[in-house]
Amino acid sequence: MAVRERARDRLGLPDLGGRYQLAGALFTDSLGDGLFVPFAVVYFLHTTGLSLSLVGLGLSAASFLAMPAAPVGGILIDRFSPAAVVITGNLVSAAALAGYLLVDRLWELIFFAFFAAAGNRFFWTANLALV
DSSP states (O other): OOOHHHHHHHTTTTOOTTTTTHHHHHHHHHHHHHHHHHHHHHHHHSSSSHHHHHHHHHHHHHHHHHHHHHHHHHHHHHHHHHHHHHHHHHHHHHHHHHHHHOOSSSSHHHHHHHHHHHHHHHHHHHHHOOO
């Protein structure tokens, strides 16, 4: 057994079978998703007149409201295709993130953050089916 395989088995990592580009892209996307909310909080604190508690409330409310997007994404995958839902999720997220530039009030924050979260959930739901 090669040294690389023993280290992989010891660490519990899967055999990528030459799919390193896909694994790298998913790792980068996951890292960006994990860092997004903390940076969004800082962004909204500096660009709006909202307090920290209102920004947190708005982002939490939007995320809660977007929870049904994952099962809806599953229905859309069956009706259309995983690729179509991945693309739609990315387009919805892109439009919502562009809308972040317009946020000035709490309802605007919830509105755009809802669509960003829903698009993200569409992406991850369909991405698993696509891969």
